[in-house]
Amino acid sequence: MNDMRMPQAQTGATLSKITARSVQVHYGDTHAIRDVSVDIPDRTVTAFIGPSGCGKSTFLRCLNRMNDTIATCRVAGEIRLDGEDIHDPRVDPVQLRARVGMVFQKPNPFPKSIRDNVAYGPKLHGLAASRAELDEIVEKSLRRAALWTEIKDRLHAPGTGLSGGQQQRLCIARAIATAPEVLLMDEPCSALDPIATAQIEELIDELREHFSVVIVTHSMQQAARVSQRTAFFHLGELVEYGETDAIFTNPVDPRTENYITGRIG
Numbered sequence: 615m616n617d618m619r620m621p622q623a624q625t626g627a628t629l630s631k632i633t634a635r636s637v638q639v640h641y642g643d644t645h646a647i648r649d650v651s652v653d654i655p656d657r658t659v660t661a662f663i664g665p666s667g668c669g670k671s672t673f674l675r676c677l678n679r680m681n682d683t684i685a686t687c688r689v690a691g692e693i694r695l696d697g698e699d700i701h702d703p704r705v706d707p708v709q710l711r712a713r714v715g716m717v718f719q720k721p722n723p724f725p726k727s728i729r730d731n732v733a734y735g736p737k738l739h740g741l742a743a744s745r746a747e748l749d750e751i752v753e754k755s756l757r758r759a760a761l762w763t764e765i766k767d768r769l770h771a772p773g774t775g776l777s778g779g780q781q782q783r784l785c786i787a788r789a790i791a792t793a794p795e796v797l798l799m800d801e802p803c804s805a806l807d808p809i810a811t812a813q814i815e816e817l818i819d820e821l822r823e824h825f826s827v828v829i830v831t832h833s834m835q836q837a838a839r840v841s842q843r844t845a846f847f848h849l850g851e852l853v854e855y856g857e858t859d860a861i862f863t864n865p866v867d868p869r870t871e872n873y874i875t876g877r878i879g
């Protein structure tokens with residue numbers, strides 16, 4: 615079993631935010647995730663790295679039950695958020711995704727105004743009692759996403775009219791507007807230029823003060839820059855997981871070493 619549980623003292627964090635135990639994922643006959651167990655700490659950036667097709671995105675999508683939306687996908691094993699089983703029949707996946715938000719590879723703003731993109735989630739989940747309160751959430755989220763000063767005079771312009779980097783920050787603002795506890799990011803910078811990438815990376819560093827961030831990235835430099843913990847996946851297995859510095863400077867498994875030195879992947 616790929617068991618990457620860590621004694622609490624070793625994680626350096628107070629508590630695990632997410633615990634996954636013996637997770638298996640199949641798409642039809644394809645066995646995409648093989649018996650993965652891992653603890654993801656709170657207020658930390660955790661990076662998932664590994665060669666294309668190793669299962670990073672699949673495992674990420676398990677954490678907010680996004681795989682439920684794929685008809686051929688079957689997930690087994692146990693995933694707990696603050697100790698609560700996310701597959702419990704009493705858990706509403708829509709509520710779960712407000713607690714465990716997600717930002718995708720390609721910025722995907724709704725065909726709505728900038729304001730309405732951010733206001734959508736809080737409205738859906740009844741988080742604001744009045745329009746003024748909703749406006750406050752919108753402003754706070756856009757500020758946290760480092761977008762407010764650029765767009766405060768055109769809140770009613772369409773979100774799709776922004777640049778790629780601005781659209782991605784809008785998607786981050788939309789995800790954090792529901793006050794999530796965990797933010798999942800699936801290659802959030804892959805469609806962005808180096809300046810927009812640097813802005814998002816800076817933002818990720820700030821976001822971890824508020825919640826747990828899990829990021830899938832193809833860039834080892836990015837994983838090294840933004841994360842405190844790194845998990846290396848290979849052929850559906852979680853091969854190695856630990857402090858980012860240790861993974862990059864002193865990997866234990868030869869497969870990790872081969873990947874970070876560019877011999878596989």
Ligand SMILES: Nc1ncnc2c1ncn2[C@@H]1O[C@H](COP(=O)(O)OP(=O)(O)OP(=O)(O)O)[C@@H](O)[C@H]1O
Nearest residue numbers: 641644646665666667668669670671672673684686
């Ligand atoms: N919707 C799907 N239907 C069927 N098979 C899928 C689906 N999504 C992923 N897979 C398969 O599951 C395995 C893991 O894919 P996944 O996208 O999770 O890997 P990844 O490490 O994120 O890859 P990449 O870095 O290329 O994005 C692959 O064999 C892939 O072909």
